[in-house]
Amino acid sequence: MLMCRGTSAARWTAASGILACALPWLAYSPGVQADSLMSQLLAWKVISSLAICVLALVLIGGWMLRRRLATTAAKLEAAERLRTSEEHLSLALESSGDEIWEVDLPNSSFRRIVPHLGIALPNHDGPIPTSQVLEVIHPADRETFISAFSGLVKGQSQRMKARYRVALKAGGWLWALSYGKVTERDAQGRAVWMSGVSRDISELMEQEEALQRVNIDLEHRVEGRTRDLRLANEHLRRTLDDLRQAQKQLVESEKMAALGALVAGVAHEINTPLGIGVTASSHLQGETRRLLGLLASGEMKRSDLDSYLAAASESSELILRNLRRADHLVKSFKQVAVDQSTEDRRRIDLANYLDEILTSLQPRLRKTRHRVEIDCAEGIQLETYPGAIYQVVTNLVMNSLAHGFEHQEAGLIRIGVRAQDGDIVVDYRDDGCGMDDEVRRRIFEPFFTTKRGQGGSGLGMHILFNLVTRLLAGSVRCESTPGQGVHFVIRFPLEPVVAPVPV
Ligand SMILES: Nc1ncnc2c1ncn2[C@@H]1O[C@H](COP(=O)(O)OP(=O)(O)OP(=O)(O)O)[C@@H](O)[C@H]1O
Ligand SMILES: [Mg+2]
Numbered sequence: 001m002l003m004c005r006g007t008s009a010a011r012w013t014a015a016s017g018i019l020a021c022a023l024p025w026l027a028y029s030p031g032v033q034a035d036s037l038m039s040q041l042l043a044w045k046v047i048s049s050l051a052i053c054v055l056a057l058v059l060i061g062g063w064m065l066r067r068r069l070a071t072t073a074a075k076l077e078a079a080e081r082l083r084t085s086e087e088h089l090s091l092a093l094e095s096s097g098d099e100i101w102e103v104d105l106p107n108s109s110f111r112r113i114v115p116h117l118g119i120a121l122p123n124h125d126g127p128i129p130t131s132q133v134l135e136v137i138h139p140a141d142r143e144t145f146i147s148a149f150s151g152l153v154k155g156q157s158q159r160m161k162a163r164y165r166v167a168l169k170a171g172g173w174l175w176a177l178s179y180g181k182v183t184e185r186d187a188q189g190r191a192v193w194m195s196g197v198s199r200d201i202s203e204l205m206e207q208e209e210a211l212q213r214v215n216i217d218l219e220h221r222v223e224g225r226t227r228d229l230r231l232a233n234e235h236l237r238r239t240l241d242d243l244r245q246a247q248k249q250l251v252e253s254e255k256m257a258a259l260g261a262l263v264a265g266v267a268h269e270i271n272t273p274l275g276i277g278v279t280a281s282s283h284l285q286g287e288t289r290r291l292l293g294l295l296a297s298g299e300m301k302r303s304d305l306d307s308y309l310a311a312a313s314e315s316s317e318l319i320l321r322n323l324r325r326a327d328h329l330v331k332s333f334k335q336v337a338v339d340q341s342t343e344d345r346r347r348i349d350l351a352n353y354l355d356e357i358l359t360s361l362q363p364r365l366r367k368t369r370h371r372v373e374i375d376c377a378e379g380i381q382l383e384t385y386p387g388a389i390y391q392v393v394t395n396l397v398m399n400s401l402a403h404g405f406e407h408q409e410a411g412l413i414r415i416g417v418r419a420q421d422g423d424i425v426v427d428y429r430d431d432g433c434g435m436d437d438e439v440r441r442r443i444f445e446p447f448f449t450t451k452r453g454q455g456g457s458g459l460g461m462h463i464l465f466n467l468v469t470r471l472l473a474g475s476v477r478c479e480s481t482p483g484q485g486v487h488f489v490i491r492f493p494l495e496p497v498v499a500p501v502p503v
Contacts, residue, residue, distance in 0.1 A: 103194040120167040138165035175205040273322035284315035350380040369410035376417035388467040404432020426490040
């Protein structure tokens with residue numbers, strides 16, 4: 001163990017110790033001086049002792065040599081490894097193109113340890129005054145650069161990172177990114193040494209600038225598009241306003257046209273009975289004057305009185321009939337312009353109410369062989385305008401009798417009523433003669449009738465249309481083909497219409 005750790009001198013001392021131990025054993029040989037055999041034996045003993053000593057020395061020497069060789073080999077290997085890693089490091093530095101620097105703060109000097117960047121500073125690792133370093137920094141970036149360093153020096157930050165432009169030897173500027181840290185501080189904690197790495201990020205900055213330009217361009221484009229869109233929207237809004245205005249005007253003018261047509265129709269319809277009435281009354285007036293003249297002159301005969309009475313009776317009958325006709329027309333016109341505020345609104349049970357309507361129609365139906373079947377779901381309660389429903393059903397039934405069953409003995413009318421999706425749906429069918437396309441298309445027009453001069457005013461379906469669409473806020477559809485009867489589908493909301501559209 002002693003030999004393992006000692007120096008070479010110590011090792012020799014150890015070997016002599018072994019010899020010293022062997023010699024006393026040689027000296028202790030009983031009967032050496034006896035005879036020659038004994039002396040031979042003694043000689044052999046000496047020789048063998050010496051041989052043992054020599055062998056021991058050889059073994060120790062060999063072992064020490066081996067140790068020395070092993071140490072040398074390890075040292076060589078370590079040196080080789082160091083050299084390789086240094087090579088790797090310098091290769092890495094070279095390929096990275098980064099520059100390594102140090103700052104000696106007390107002496108305000110800068111050292112370029114690995115001066116890779118072609119910046120306008122001496123290209124050696126000797127001290128360069130920091131003032132000279134500051135001069136090569138772009139004036140616009142100097143403040144950023146100084147504040148990054150001073151933060152580190154004052155201990156406000158552990159590491160610094162600065163992006164700045166630095167002048168190149170070849171002219172122009174290079175964008176550099178520096179990372180640095182304090183590597184040594186004095187006892188008071190003041191920074192003494194700093195070291196760091198600087199990297200050329202010009203390409204990155206160019207890309208960033210290009211990206212920024214693209215972004216700005218994009219923003220401008222988006223702004224432009226947004227502006228265009230806003231203008232287009234504004235334009236659209238104005239167009240829409242114009243359209244609404246035009247639509248309003250159209251509706252107004254349509255209303256006016258409809259009103260004009262209605263007035264013309266009213267005038268035309270009333271004209272006939274009134275004209276007949278006027279003619280009859282002027283005839284009566286003339287006859288009366290003539291009779292009075294005869295009476296005054298004393299020339300009146302019995303036959304004159306008889307003829308006057310006959311004319312008076314005929315005229316008054318004509319006048320009355322035509323006045324009644326005019327009265328009927330005026331009532332119909334009033335119905336056209338039905339004002340829902342005067343309409344009674346109340347809660348009804350629809351099935352019961354339809355039965356009541358049917359009962360009220362019996363006097364008309366009883367005289368015929370036509371039948372009306374009503375199929376209404378029980379329990380439909382609704383708050384509505386019963387008068388309107390009455391008028392709708394009556395108009396439909398009267399039309400079936402007057403038009404559909406004109407040439408038919410026994411017609412069938414089926415009225416189905418159901419509540420569906422919050423609506424009341426009335427399905428009205430008759431199996432009468434039906435109507436052609438022209439009649440079907442014009443059926444809701446005011447004064448459209450195929451029975452002009454035969455009691456038809458052409459207002460029944462128009463009144464129905466107004467009641468359903470305006471008062472009941474619903475819709476009506478008519479389907480029919482000649483010979484196939486008619487089919488009306490009327491739909492209106494079950495819920496009461498709070499503010500009905502004025503008609
Ligand atoms: N059930 C029906 N079958 C066949 N034609 C019909 C039927 N209902 C209506 N029409 C046609 O529609 C026209 C218009 O009907 P509308 O009720 O408006 O007028 P009208 O019955 O002729 O006159 P009124 O004003 O007296 O009701 C009718 O003249 C008739 O030609
Ligand atoms: Mg009618």
